[in-house]
C-alpha cells in the first residue's frame with residue numbers, strides 16, 4: 001500500500017455546455033500524486049486548475065475519465081461510503097469566508113465535522129478542537145469569534161483546521177493564499193509545509209503564484225488550456241523547464257539565488273491564452289510559442305520524458321531548451 005498513489009487520474013475531461021458552445025475546461029488530464037507528496041498545480045487563470053481539482057474529488061462531475069484516490073475508484077467510494085470518503089479527502093476552498101457559515105463561531109465551525117461523523121463525546125470533541133487549534137497555531141481565544149471578525153490569515157487557518165478535523169489522508173487546497181495579504185502568505189505556506197511533515201498527509205495546492213510552489217511543493221504539474229504541459233519534481237523542473245510555456249511562466253518569477261537571477265532568461269508571453277471553447281489545433285500553446293515549428297500547429301504532442309526527469313508535452317521539448325540556451 002505504501003506505493004499506492006494518493007491520486008491516480010486518467011483521461012479526465014470536464015466539458016461545460018454553454019450557450020456559446022462547448023467549454024473544454026479540462027481536456028484529457030492524467031495526474032499521479034504519490035502518497036505523502038506536496039503537489040502543486042499551476043498555470044494561468046482559466047487553464048482549468050479549479051475545475052480539475054474539483055473533478056478529482058467529485059465536487060465537479062467529469063465528462064469522462066477515471067480517478068483513483070488512495071487506490072480506490074473515487075466515484076464508487078463516494079457512492080458506497082460517502083462519510084468515509086469525506087474523512088479521507090478534504091478540500092479547502094479559495095474563499096475561506098464563503099465556505100463557512102457566517103453565524104457559526106469558530107468553535108462551532110470546528111465541531112461540525114466531528115458531530116456529523118459522530119466522532120467522540122463532548123469532552124473528546126473539545127480536546128480534538130484544542131488539538132486542531134494547536135496544529136494551525138491559533139489561540140483558544142478565537143473559539144467564540146465569528147469568521148468575519150477574524151483576519152484573513154486566521155480564517156484560512158480555521159478553514160485548514162476544519163479540513164484536518166477528521167484526520168484526512170489527502171488535502172486539496174484551491175489557491176489557499178490568493179485571498180491573503182502578501183505579509184501573511186509566507187506563514188500559511190509554512191503552515192502547509194509543517195502539516196505535511198507533521199501529519200504525513202498528501203497535500204495538493206492549486207496556485208498561480210509560482211514562488212509558493214517553488215518553496216513548498218515536491219512535485220508540480222503545469223497546466224495550459226485544459227491539459228498538462230509539463231510535470232516533474234519541482235526543483236529540477238524549475239531549474240530547467242523543458243516546455244516553452246513553463247519557461248515563459250517561470251521566467252516571470254524572480255529567483256532567490258542571485259547568481260541564477262543575474263542570468264535568468266526572460267521569455268515574454270504574448271497575449272492571452274486562447275479560449276477553451278476553441279483550442280488551437282496541434283499543440284495548444286503553438287499560437288503563443290516563441291519556438292513553434294509548422295509541425296506544432298498540426299500534431300498534438302503527448303507527454304514524454306525530458307532531461308529534468310519529468311515529462312513535457314512538446315514536440316521540441318529539449319530542442320527548445322537548447323535553442324533558448326543558445327540565444328541567452
Ligand SMILES: Nc1ncnc2c1ncn2[C@@H]1O[C@H](COP(=O)(O)OP(=O)(O)O)[C@@H](O)[C@H]1O
Pocket residue numbers: 016018023024025043044045046047048049050051052276
Ligand atoms: N460552470 C462553468 N460553466 C462554464 N464554463 C466554466 C465553468 N467553470 C469554469 N468554466 C470555464 O472553464 C475554464 C477553466 O476554469 P477554471 O477551472 O476556473 O480555471 P482556473 O482555476 O485555472 O482559473 C475557464 O474558461 C472558465 O471560464
Ligand SMILES: [Mg+2]
Pocket residue numbers: 049050051175
Ligand atoms: Mg481557479
